Amino acid sequence: MTLAPPTPSVVAADVEAAVELLRSRGLRVSAARRLVLETLFAGDTPLSAEQIAAGVAGRVPRSDLASVYRNLETLEEVGLVRHVHLGHGPGLYALAGPAREYLVCESCDAVRAVEASELDGVRQEIRDSFGWEARFSHFPIVGLCPACLAESQDHL
Amino acid sequence: MTLAPPTPSVVAADVEAAVELLRSRGLRVSAARRLVLETLFAGDTPLSAEQIAAGVAGRVPRSDLASVYRNLETLEEVGLVRHVHLGHGPGLYALAGPAREYLVCESCDAVRAVEASELDGVRQEIRDSFGWEARFSHFPIVGLCPACLAESQDHL
DNA sequence: CGCCCTATCGCGAGCTGGTCGCAGACACGG
DNA sequence: CCGTGTCTGCGACCAGCTCGCGATAGGGCG
Numbered sequence: 001m002t003l004a005p006p007t008p009s010v011v012a013a014d015v016e017a018a019v020e021l022l023r024s025r026g027l028r029v030s031a032a033r034r035l036v037l038e039t040l041f042a043g044d045t046p047l048s049a050e051q052i053a054a055g056v057a058g059r060v061p062r063s064d065l066a067s068v069y070r071n072l073e074t075l076e077e078v079g080l081v082r083h084v085h086l087g088h089g090p091g092l093y094a095l096a097g098p099a100r101e102y103l104v105c106e107s108c109d110a111v112r113a114v115e116a117s118e119l120d121g122v123r124q125e126i127r128d129s130f131g132w133e134a135r136f137s138h139f140p141i142v143g144l145c146p147a148c149l150a151e152s153q154d155h156l
Numbered sequence: 157m158t159l160a161p162p163t164p165s166v167v168a169a170d171v172e173a174a175v176e177l178l179r180s181r182g183l184r185v186s187a188a189r190r191l192v193l194e195t196l197f198a199g200d201t202p203l204s205a206e207q208i209a210a211g212v213a214g215r216v217p218r219s220d221l222a223s224v225y226r227n228l229e230t231l232e233e234v235g236l237v238r239h240v241h242l243g244h245g246p247g248l249y250a251l252a253g254p255a256r257e258y259l260v261c262e263s264c265d266a267v268r269a270v271e272a273s274e275l276d277g278v279r280q281e282i283r284d285s286f287g288w289e290a291r292f293s294h295f296p297i298v299g300l301c302p303a304c305l306a307e308s309q310d311h312l
Numbered sequence: 313c314g315c316c317c318t319a320t321c322g323c324g325a326g327c328t329g330g331t332c333g334c335a336g337a338c339a340c341g342g
Numbered sequence: 343c344c345g346t347g348t349c350t351g352c353g354a355c356c357a358g359c360t361c362g363c364g365a366t367a368g369g370g371c372g
């Protein structure tokens with residue numbers, strides 16, 4: 001069993017589809033809103049609000065940071081967007097898609113994204129042991145990646 | 157196998173033992189430093205830097221926040237103290253002790269602290285699946301506690 | 313097509329959590 | 343009891359994020 005996120009995810013094929021969805025929910029499609037969507041569709045990795053405000057590749061009509069946060073919040077309520085906290089540093093936002101969960105390395109900051117189903121075994125183990133249902137999509141699993149693990153063992 | 161923290165933990169029986177340890181490492185035992193230790197020994201749950209600065213129960217000779225952070229950092233380097241990030245909000249500091257790891261509930265903020273060994277099965281599963289060595293002492297497992305899980309299933 | 317209502321924007325101020333630089337205080341070895 | 347250099351307390355500062363507010367502009371409706 002995979003735990004459902006707070007709001008159901010909605011997957012849009014492209015910016016136009018996303019825009020249509022917004023309209024169908026009675027939300028306006030402002031330039032700033034569209035820009036956030038375009039930037040997210042253009043980027044293939046999760047982006048910080050700052051990066052989105054700057055526009056991918058410093059695209060000219062940049063947008064106000066506060067508005068970006070408000071739009072990301074709105075898009076997240078709609079279910080088009082999800083965000084994740086990879087350790088310290090700013091939260092990162094991405095389009096909703098095939099459920100992603102994360103492992104991040106405390107030592108080198110490497111990030112491994114995996115399909116939620118790949119962590120079902122782990123989730124099961126946690127459920128069996130504690131009765132808790134773990135979600136690693138919003139806060140990841142933190143530890144050592146194989147490389148840093150090997151290195152730390154060399155030093156012993 | 158339990159992964160060793162960055163600096164080995166040191167367990168002191170009381171403030172005086174901790175103070176002796178500091179001296180033996182060539183560190184000075186200032187009033188502010190002693191206050192941090194006393195506050196940590198007095199509290200039985202992890203405390204924020206702010207709480208420590210205020211002194212447990214608003215104890216009078218409060219201390220400067222920047223100094224508290226510096227002292228916590230020093231004590232952590234020595235191995236007497238560890239800190240954990242339970243979701244959003246400030247980091248929480250506690251005396252090093254029997255290795256603790258954490259599960260926190262996204263919905264009601266409940267925290268469950270467990271012995272590191274209780275999570276060895278989970279760690280093993282992660283190691284087998286991905287080759288990563290997970291640590292839940294600095295960043296916890298986030299998900300739903302049994303109560304919130306049950307509730308969320310009622311609502312379906 | 314143009315009006316009007318109001319959702320949304322952009323800006324500035326503000327908040328929390330945490331760090332830094334610096335002058336002065338004080339721990340502690342001699 | 344003195345010198346040295348660690349630590350302190352203060353203020354400024356930074357990152358990440360949120361809020362309040364007057365101005366702008368989506369878009370339903372006539």
